[in-house]
């Protein structure tokens with residue numbers, strides 16, 4: 030075999046000056062040859078550490094081995110045992126902090142880790158090209174309701190269907206997918222891909238009912254009466270605001286509204302689609318996570334001249350994935366480090382004109398280990414902006430919780446559930462994903478869905494023994 | 497898909513549809529609304545549930561044509577279907593026996609007021625109703641409201657029906673002759689604002705129903721935020737009804753203008769014109 034290359038096989042990407050004007054996907058995927066080349070870098074470790082660090086414990090060397098010989102079908106069979114959403118994970122998982130971080134190859138001097146995410150994507154994209162196989166799982170083990178069709182609910186549903194349950198997902202919006210559909214933009218995660226992976230799950234016998242807000246359209250009592258068990262995976266969808274003066278000015282958005290208009294409602298294609306979003310010259314995004322990057326890069330694509338991110342800590346502390354940050358810089362997004370907004374300024378007609386900001390210095394580390402931001406006196410300055418987008422985090426989605434007072438919540442308003450089993454204080458009601466952990470990641474939400482599926486299965490089987 | 501089983505033109509700009517949606521028909525209460533999408537490219541538009549026929553699985557909606565989506569909705573005929581309909585959303589009106597209640601409706605807001613009138617009457621309130629519109633043609637549901645009202649006053653801007661004048665003129669008249677325990681006002685925002693002022697003068701608590709621009713309607717986007725008692729509230733989950741006295745009306749009217757330019761482009765193209773260069 031040829032000598033292993035030190036670096037990952039690069040993935041082709043759209044050029045920055047093209048992609049910052051289009052919502053087409055940035056990363057273009059591997060060809061089979063590129064995939065085989067990358068697969069040949071894997072050491073096929075015994076006790077592979079990459080598996081241990083994957084929240085759903087995918088047999089990573091197992092599927093990579095099949096890619097090396099060009100057998101994508103077998104590679105896909107291995108992947109499917111562990112994940113229902115591989116094309117999604119291959120695109121949005123923070124692999125650099127999970128499997129790839131512990132990769133033994135990456136640990137040896139001079140070598141980069143195996144590009145596990147890219148390989149997963151190659152296999153999944155191949156699978157998405159194949160005709161969908163209808164699988165007739167028996168549905169005789171009982172009825173299970175899943176509330177919310179994000180990655181957590183979809184994963185639980187897929188696993189329960191395979192185990193022989195009659196599964197119905199209830200989704201409040203008119204399309205399923207949760208954040209995958211309404212939050213993460215097309216240029217990172219094409220909606221075609223999300224639709225396809227959801228179709229593969231429904232082909233296993235899962236029913237998805239959209240336009241159903243549980244708590245409103247149907248109540249939890251009705252769910253409890255009709256279903257043997259229920260999994261709550263309603264996500265952490267409620268936007269936080271900083272409550273600055275001027276928040277109600279036109280042009281001030283939450284990232285949730287901005288991204289929902291663009292992704293769910295396709296406002297980037299207005300007026301072919303009916304929902305608009307403001308197109309602006311000068312856009313400022315407040316925050317430093319993946320959500321902030323998504324909002325900033327979307328604004329650029331909508332035609333903004335200047336897009337700036339303001340973040341209260343330094344570049345070293347930016348919580349966003351490095352790849353997303355680098356992509357954003359290539360696309361022309363500017364950064365104001367150690368800066369905080371204090372006021373939105375009115376242009377006199379009720380529209381945003383500028384943002385008053387202050388500079389921040391970083392003090393001693395607090396309990397979270399991050400240095401505490403301190404405002405520098407007399408450091409005010411003005412940034413011109415006709416759109417401001419606050420991407421400062423989400424809280425619990427309350428639309429169901431408010432109608433289900435018996436369910437125990439923790440002090441942040443998320444559902445109190447056993448992390449090992451997904452059990453809540455109410456027998457037969459399980460919960461997981463962002464509504465338990467607070468805003469986290471796709472793969473952690475999927476992990477929680479897998480756990481819940483197993484636990485719901487044993488809960489129902491035990492009940493049958495007892496009755 | 498949600499089938500329109502009946503459609504009526506109330507006048508040149510207001511339309512009524514009965515839509516098949518059994519679950520919503522079972523659940524909807526006075527004060528709640530639905531969000532619908534006409535088709536694949538459509539906006540999510542909120543409309544109040546005017547009435548329900550639970551045994552037939554029908555919800556009744558009344559809307560006024562103001563922009564592209566409502567114009568397209570008005571084109572649909574009996575037998576056509578909406579691609580999406582979700583609800584009931586928002587908090588229901590707190591229906592109690594308050595004693596004597598005053599209900600004030602303006603324009604298409606009368607549609608949203610009607611179920612509140614009906615529910616308040618059903619629990620034994622003395623119901624006094626004031627309805628207002630530009631002219632006789634645009635004053636909707638007067639007969640139905642009369643059925644559930646102990647007293648009914650009609651006001652038109654041009655005097656073609658009832659008294660010539662504003663609903664607030666009639667409010668002053670009622671406040672002068674009768675002790676009102678609680679009031680409601682539903683209509684265009686200037687009307688709700690001035691009704692709030694009139695009620696405040698008379699020392700009567702008044703609820704208004706806010707209709708800001710919405711997206712999801714489930715508390716997830718923050719687009720429908722309104723300032724009430726100096727705090728941010730989401731009209732779709734904390735409302736749509738709020739005590740009028742706490743509402744920051746300037747903020748509210750300002751946010752209604754958010755997409756005026758964009759809506760105009762959509763409307764112009766829809767009517768076959770050319771967008772003004774911007775789209």
Ligand SMILES: Cc1cc2nc3c(=O)[nH]c(=O)nc-3n(C[C@H](O)[C@H](O)[C@H](O)COP(=O)(O)OP(=O)(O)OC[C@H]3O[C@@H](n4cnc5c(N)ncnc54)[C@H](O)[C@@H]3O)c2cc1C
Nearest residue numbers: 177179180181201207208243263264462463469470471474
């Ligand atoms: C803009 C953005 C970018 C992100 N980027 C990444 C990334 O690159 N990588 C990554 O790993 N993670 C990312 N995340 C985080 C990740 O998307 C979430 O952690 C994950 O989606 C959580 O999944 P979930 O299934 O718990 O909930 P969600 O995906 O939030 O899905 C919950 C679903 O439940 C529905 N629902 C809520 N209430 C009800 C009800 N009462 N009845 C019926 N349905 C209801 C909602 O409409 C929604 O569809 C990002 C998040 C955002 C917002």
Ligand SMILES: Cc1cc2nc3c(=O)[nH]c(=O)nc-3n(C[C@H](O)[C@H](O)[C@H](O)COP(=O)(O)OP(=O)(O)OC[C@H]3O[C@@H](n4cnc5c(N)ncnc54)[C@H](O)[C@@H]3O)c2cc1C
Nearest residue numbers: 541542543544558559560563564565566707708709752759
């Ligand atoms: C809770 C709630 C209940 C409602 N109930 C009813 C009802 O029962 N009957 C009815 O006719 N209408 C009702 N509305 C208003 C209705 O939703 C809007 O008229 C509709 O969305 C306009 O859509 P459009 O595409 O035709 O107009 P657009 O092209 O979207 O807008 C045209 C113009 O109308 C303004 N506008 C946009 N959205 C709204 C809005 N939500 N309310 C008022 N003006 C708006 C815009 O600023 C714009 O200038 C309700 C709104 C809410 C939030």
Ligand code: SF4
Nearest residue numbers: 071072074079132133
């Ligand atoms: S740790 Fe790296 S080299 Fe080892 S099996 Fe996993 S991917 Fe291959």
Ligand code: FES
Nearest residue numbers: 713715717718732
């Ligand atoms: S419409 Fe989105 S929060 Fe109310």
